[in-house]
Amino acid sequence: MVIAMMTWVGTMIFSFLLGTFLCYKVEKSGVKRWGATGKLFKYK
Amino acid sequence: MIWYVIVFCFYIIFLIWANVKSLKTAESVDDYTTGGHRMGLLLGIGTTAATWVSVASVVGVPGYLYSSGVAAVIGWVAGWCFGGALIPIVAYKIRRPEKPARTFPEYIRHRFEPFQKKSTLQAIVGILMFIGYLLLVNIQVTGFGIVFSSITGIDYKLAIFGFLLFILITSVGGFWSVAATDTLNTILITVGVLLASGVIWSLTGGLGNIVETLATTTAPTIEGGPPLEEGILLSPLGTFGLGALFSIFISNSLGTPSSPHWVTRMLAPKNVKVAILQIMGTILVLIFIMGPLIIIGLGAKVLIPSIPAGKTTDYIIPLVIQEYTPPIVGGITLVAICAAAISTANSMLLHCATSLYYDVYLNISSKRISDRKFKNWLRLSILGIAAVAVVLAINPPWFLAMGFVYIYGGFGAAFFLVVILGLYWKRMNRAGAYAGITIGAVVYVVAKAMGFTVPFVIAVAASLIGVLIAVYSTKKAPLEAYEPYFKAEISDSTRRVLNDVRNSSHEESQDRSKIG
Structure with a gap:
C-alpha cells in the first residue's frame, strides 16, 4: 500500500517540479505573450 | 427518491442556463473549438479537472481497486497523474504561436503539411x-x-437515451458551454466523492480496518468465483502481474500528453504560463477526488466482500450507494457520477464532431463557409455522433477503466512521437509524421490483437524506428513548419503560411474583444 501511495505522491511532486521549471523558462524568455510577468507564478 | 429529483432539477437548470449563455458568447470558430484561446486559470482548472475525472475514474477505478487492490493506484491514479505531469511539456511549446491551431489535427497540419491545399x-x-x-x-x-439504472431502478436503455439529452444540452454551445458546466461539475464531483468516502470511512471504522481486511480477505471478487490469494490486495502488483501493470501505467501516462483532447486543451488558455499553471492546479484539485475514490474502492471490499454473480466490478459504486449511503448522500453522489460522465462526454463529443466535420470534411472538400454555418453543421454532427454513441452503448463491450487504457494506449502509440518530436525537434518532418502515426497505430492494434502484454511499448518502439528512418532519408522540415514553436518572433513567410492554413476552410470573422 505504501509503495502504491508513494508512487502517486511521487508523480505529483514530479508534476510540480516540472511545472515550476517550465514557468521559470517562460520567465527567463521574457516574452510577455507567453505569460512572462516578472514573477514565477504570477500570471495575467 | 425525492432528493434525487430535487438535486437533479437544480443541476439541469444550471446546464441549460450555461448553454444559453454560451450560445451568445461563442460566435467564431475559435470560440467554438478552443474558447478563442483566452481561457483564464480558474475556469481552466475547472474544465480540466472535470474532463480528467470521467466515469472511468469514478466508477471504473474503484471497481479495479475493489478487485485488484492498491495496484490500481499505480496503474490508473499514478499513471494518469504522471501523464498529466507531462502535459505542460506539450503546453510549453504548442501555445507559443500568436494564432495557435484550433484543433489537434490542424496543429499536425501546421507543423507537417503547411503548404498543402488539402492535408491528408x-x-x-x-x-x-x-x-x-x-x-x-x-x-x-x-x-x-x-x-x-442501478440506483434509480430506471431501465438501462431508457437511462442512456436520457443521457443523450444531457450531453446535447452541454455540447451544442461549444467550448464555453463545456467549460462553464465542467467547472460546476468539478465542484459536484468533489463534494459527491468526499461525502461518499466519509460514509464509507465511518461504516468501515477507518483506514486501519480497511487495511486489515485487505490483508486477510480471500473472498472472491464475484460470488462463486475463485478465492483471492491472501494479502494480494495490498501487493503493489495486485492481481495484474508486473507486465500487465507496467502496460496499464505506461498507456495511461504516455497516452495522456499525446491524447488529442489534452493537446487541444492546451490551445485554449490565454498564454503558455496559464496553460502550465492550469495543469498544476488541476493535479492539486484531483487529490480531493482521487483520494476519496481510493477509500471508496478499497473500503467497498470491507462492506461487500463479493459482488453478486452476473454483475461486473463496474457495479461496485452503485451497490455501495444503494445499500450503505443515506438518500441525500446517495443523491449527491449519483449527480457527481453523472457530472463526471457528462463533463467528459461533452468535451469528447465536441472533439469527435470537430475532427470529423472540420478536419476531415471541410479539409478534404476545401469548402469555405461562414462561422454561422460552421456552428450549425457542427451542432448537427454532435447530435448524430451522440446518437450513435448511445446506440452502441446498448450492449456495452468492455470494462470502463480498461476501455480507457486501450484508447489512451492507441492515441499514445499513434501520436506520442509526432507531438513530442514535432514540438522539440526541428528536423522532424512530414515523412516522419506519416511514418510515426501509421506505424504506431497499426503496430498497436496488431500487438494488442496478438495478446502482447506491452503493446504500447512495442508500438512506440516500432514507430520510433520508422520515424528516424523516414526523417533521415528525406529533406529537413521547412522553416515555416517549425518556426512558430521555436521562436517568439516569426518570419513574414511563416506568418503568411499560418494565415493561409487558418483561412483555408472558413471565412474568419473580425477579432472580438475579451469575453469571460
Whole structure:
C-alpha cells in the first residue's frame, strides 16, 4: 500500500517540479505573450 | 427518491442556463473549438479537472481497486497523474504561436503539411480521433447507464437515451458551454466523492480496518468465483502481474500528453504560463477526488466482500450507494457520477464532431463557409455522433477503466512521437509524421490483437524506428513548419503560411474583444 501511495505522491511532486521549471523558462524568455510577468507564478 | 429529483432539477437548470449563455458568447470558430484561446486559470482548472475525472475514474477505478487492490493506484491514479505531469511539456511549446491551431489535427497540419491545399495528414488524424472519441463517449454513456439504472431502478436503455439529452444540452454551445458546466461539475464531483468516502470511512471504522481486511480477505471478487490469494490486495502488483501493470501505467501516462483532447486543451488558455499553471492546479484539485475514490474502492471490499454473480466490478459504486449511503448522500453522489460522465462526454463529443466535420470534411472538400454555418453543421454532427454513441452503448463491450487504457494506449502509440518530436525537434518532418502515426497505430492494434502484454511499448518502439528512418532519408522540415514553436518572433513567410492554413476552410470573422 505504501509503495502504491508513494508512487502517486511521487508523480505529483514530479508534476510540480516540472511545472515550476517550465514557468521559470517562460520567465527567463521574457516574452510577455507567453505569460512572462516578472514573477514565477504570477500570471495575467 | 425525492432528493434525487430535487438535486437533479437544480443541476439541469444550471446546464441549460450555461448553454444559453454560451450560445451568445461563442460566435467564431475559435470560440467554438478552443474558447478563442483566452481561457483564464480558474475556469481552466475547472474544465480540466472535470474532463480528467470521467466515469472511468469514478466508477471504473474503484471497481479495479475493489478487485485488484492498491495496484490500481499505480496503474490508473499514478499513471494518469504522471501523464498529466507531462502535459505542460506539450503546453510549453504548442501555445507559443500568436494564432495557435484550433484543433489537434490542424496543429499536425501546421507543423507537417503547411503548404498543402488539402492535408491528408490532418484528415488521417481526424479520422483516428473520430474513432477514438466515439468509443470514449460510448464508455461515458455506458457508465452513466449502469449507475443511473442501478440506483434509480430506471431501465438501462431508457437511462442512456436520457443521457443523450444531457450531453446535447452541454455540447451544442461549444467550448464555453463545456467549460462553464465542467467547472460546476468539478465542484459536484468533489463534494459527491468526499461525502461518499466519509460514509464509507465511518461504516468501515477507518483506514486501519480497511487495511486489515485487505490483508486477510480471500473472498472472491464475484460470488462463486475463485478465492483471492491472501494479502494480494495490498501487493503493489495486485492481481495484474508486473507486465500487465507496467502496460496499464505506461498507456495511461504516455497516452495522456499525446491524447488529442489534452493537446487541444492546451490551445485554449490565454498564454503558455496559464496553460502550465492550469495543469498544476488541476493535479492539486484531483487529490480531493482521487483520494476519496481510493477509500471508496478499497473500503467497498470491507462492506461487500463479493459482488453478486452476473454483475461486473463496474457495479461496485452503485451497490455501495444503494445499500450503505443515506438518500441525500446517495443523491449527491449519483449527480457527481453523472457530472463526471457528462463533463467528459461533452468535451469528447465536441472533439469527435470537430475532427470529423472540420478536419476531415471541410479539409478534404476545401469548402469555405461562414462561422454561422460552421456552428450549425457542427451542432448537427454532435447530435448524430451522440446518437450513435448511445446506440452502441446498448450492449456495452468492455470494462470502463480498461476501455480507457486501450484508447489512451492507441492515441499514445499513434501520436506520442509526432507531438513530442514535432514540438522539440526541428528536423522532424512530414515523412516522419506519416511514418510515426501509421506505424504506431497499426503496430498497436496488431500487438494488442496478438495478446502482447506491452503493446504500447512495442508500438512506440516500432514507430520510433520508422520515424528516424523516414526523417533521415528525406529533406529537413521547412522553416515555416517549425518556426512558430521555436521562436517568439516569426518570419513574414511563416506568418503568411499560418494565415493561409487558418483561412483555408472558413471565412474568419473580425477579432472580438475579451469575453469571460
